[in-house]
Amino acid sequence: xxxxxxxxxxxxxxxxxxxxxxxxxxxxxxxxxxxxxxxxxxxxxxxxxxxxxxxxxxxxxxxxxxxxxxxxxxxxxxxxxxxxxxxxxxxxxxxxxxxxxxxxxxxxxxxxxxxxxxxxxxxxxxxxxxxxxxxxxxxxxxxxxxxxxxxxxxxxxxxxxxxx
Amino acid sequence: xxxxxxxxxxxxxxxxxxxxxxxxxxxxxxxxxxxxxxxxxxxxxxxxxxxxxxxxxxxxxxxxxxxxxxxxxxxxxxxxxxxxxxxxxxxxxxxxxxxxxxxxxxxxxxxxxxxxxxxxxxxxxxxxxxxxxxxxxxxxxxxxxxxxxxxxxxxxxxxxxxxx
Amino acid sequence: xxxxxxxxxxxxxxxxxxxxxxxxxxxxxxxxxxxxxxxxxxxxxxxxxxxxxxxxxxxxxxxxxxxxxxxxxxxxxxxxxxxxxxxxxxxxxxxxxxxxxxxxxxxxxxxxxxxxxxxxxxxxxxxxxxxxxxxxxxxxxxxxxxxxxxxxxxxxxxxxxxxx
Numbered sequence: 001x002x003x004x005x006x007x008x009x010x011x012x013x014x015x016x017x018x019x020x021x022x023x024x025x026x027x028x029x030x031x032x033x034x035x036x037x038x039x040x041x042x043x044x045x046x047x048x049x050x051x052x053x054x055x056x057x058x059x060x061x062x063x064x065x066x067x068x069x070x071x072x073x074x075x076x077x078x079x080x081x082x083x084x085x086x087x088x089x090x091x092x093x094x095x096x097x098x099x100x101x102x103x104x105x106x107x108x109x110x111x112x113x114x115x116x117x118x119x120x121x122x123x124x125x126x127x128x129x130x131x132x133x134x135x136x137x138x139x140x141x142x143x144x145x146x147x148x149x150x151x152x153x154x155x156x157x158x159x160x161x162x163x164x
Numbered sequence: 165x166x167x168x169x170x171x172x173x174x175x176x177x178x179x180x181x182x183x184x185x186x187x188x189x190x191x192x193x194x195x196x197x198x199x200x201x202x203x204x205x206x207x208x209x210x211x212x213x214x215x216x217x218x219x220x221x222x223x224x225x226x227x228x229x230x231x232x233x234x235x236x237x238x239x240x241x242x243x244x245x246x247x248x249x250x251x252x253x254x255x256x257x258x259x260x261x262x263x264x265x266x267x268x269x270x271x272x273x274x275x276x277x278x279x280x281x282x283x284x285x286x287x288x289x290x291x292x293x294x295x296x297x298x299x300x301x302x303x304x305x306x307x308x309x310x311x312x313x314x315x316x317x318x319x320x321x322x323x324x325x326x327x328x
Numbered sequence: 329x330x331x332x333x334x335x336x337x338x339x340x341x342x343x344x345x346x347x348x349x350x351x352x353x354x355x356x357x358x359x360x361x362x363x364x365x366x367x368x369x370x371x372x373x374x375x376x377x378x379x380x381x382x383x384x385x386x387x388x389x390x391x392x393x394x395x396x397x398x399x400x401x402x403x404x405x406x407x408x409x410x411x412x413x414x415x416x417x418x419x420x421x422x423x424x425x426x427x428x429x430x431x432x433x434x435x436x437x438x439x440x441x442x443x444x445x446x447x448x449x450x451x452x453x454x455x456x457x458x459x460x461x462x463x464x465x466x467x468x469x470x471x472x473x474x475x476x477x478x479x480x481x482x483x484x485x486x487x488x489x490x491x492x
Contacts, residue, residue: 006171007334009178014337016181017344023188024351031421035432035487038474044488084475086450088418088434090252093195104199106252108274108281110436110450112475117436117447119281122250122274146202147248147276159199160208170335173342180345187352254416257359268363270416272438272445283445286414286438310366311412311440323363324372 022096025136026103026129034087042072050130050137057123057143058151084112085120092127093159099131104159107143122146124155186260189300190267190293198251206236214294214301221287221307222315248276249284256291257323263295268323271307286310288319350424353464354431354457362415370400378458378465385451385471386479412440413448420455421487427459432487435471450474452483 029048036045046065049055055062055071062068071077092105109121128140144152193212200209210229213219219226219235226232235241256269273285292304308316357376364373374393377383383390383399390396399405420433437449456468472480 003167003331003334006167006174010174010334010338010341013174013178013181014341016185017341017348020181020184020188020348021344024348027419028421031419031433032487034434035421035484039481039484041485041488081481082476084450084473084477084480086434086452086474088436088450091191091195091255091419093192093199105195106198106250108252110447110474112450112473117450117474119274119283119447122248122252122276122281124250145248145276146250146274146281148246149248152248153203153245156199156203157205159196160205167331170331170338174338177338177342177345180349184345184348184352255355255359255419257356257363269359270362270414272416283438283447286412286416286440286445288414309412309440310414310438310445312410313412316412317367317409320363320367321369323360324369 019096022101022131022136023094026094026096026101026127027092029129029136029138030089030092030103030105030127034089037072037077037087038081038085040072040078040081042069045069045072048138050132050139053138054140055138055143056141058145080111084117086110086117089125092125095161101129101131101136102158103127103129104155106146124152126155126158183260186265186295186300187258190258190260190265190291191256193293193300193302194253194256194267194269194291198253201236201241201251202245202249204236204242204245206233209233209236212302214296214303217302218304219302219307220305222309244275250274250281253289256289259325265293265295265300266322267291267293268319270310288316290319290322347424350429350459350464351422354422354424354429354455355420357457357464357466358417358420358431358433358455362417365400365405365415366409366413368400368406368409370397373397373400376466378460378467381466382468383466383471384469386473408439412445414438414445417453420453423489429457429459429464430486431455431457432484434474452480454483454486 046069049065088108090106092103094103105125107123110117111120123143126142129136130139146152210233213229252272254270256267258267269289271287274281275284287307287309290306293300294303310316374397377393416436418434420431422431433453435451438445439448451471454470457464458467474480
């Protein structure tokens, strides 16, 4: 085999490995959200987002890391942390396209109560990411409670489209 | 180092990367099930299965994509979707052997009710896949509720066998 | 391009693939725990741990595989298995450093009851692994219930540190 041919196969393989590493890096961002908000690590929660990053839910719209930091430090979130809360992200369907990526996933919030642990919320999540000089960051996350509302279905069907 | 030796190492590495990509593709099939059935995307749910694919549970046996499509479009499933349901698949133990693969995993179904979200079912799942010209497809899935029945244990112990 | 330069890029790539494979192997250990303890496969549960492996929780401290085996065979665990229990591990944040690795993850235990499935415990988990001649093994696992106690927070914040 010619060196040139081997080099081409090799460069292709490097790209495939890079895609797998990107996948792992994106999962890591998603799975870092719970540990950040459940421990009050407000800076770490904010740092998952890009400067223009948006977190939109049924209850609020947070614009940029500073809003995320403020939410984590709010009385409401601090009360949940003291009570015992777990923001658990289920494994997503991920699509990567160059320096952009999306992920669709379920999430559950569990709360500790006098009667043990309760499922507080089950939601559909649409995550959007982009690759910055400092690594992958969240550019947008939309969270909709799964209670029959069409908005939650609109998110979930996005898992069924094209494949990366 | 000789070119021949490098080529051999390189070909081995290509195979290892392919195995990792297969793993990701199989996870994607599993994690697509919930978004398909929770949104009534019947064609997408059916398309996860091979033409001879079987979905067997405590309640029913579905033969081929057409049966899966019919189940998703049934009154029962449509009622769950309207109420708000989430079929969440936990991360599996996967074994890949050429163009065949298996996965063992837990799954949970959450339902939205007037009292918030409830855990409706927790099950053991045995997935079997094979690689078709169009990519990986489900050839068989067996789902057994975890309620102490030996059938659920028979599935779960399969996670503990040989490693790929 | 010179053969020497290609060889260097190639060796680097082999290392990156090895890191991805290590990641998969570590996930497999974590996801094998539930199937082992939920089916009473005491030897398989013990074999996940190194000879010096420790499993520490709010309730007990198990030293080495023999203690793990005894716990799985205990009356208490056998009763849970008969009732129907599911020890589900959520996807972790993993850090690998040579032949050592750590993972931080949530876990949930579901129990089957007359009123359906209940969330029995939601916990924070700190896993430590090392690479033995027989593959990756658990050297330490600490499990703390998420009920507002600082010990659970001390575990979860470890997910937010350095990245591998």
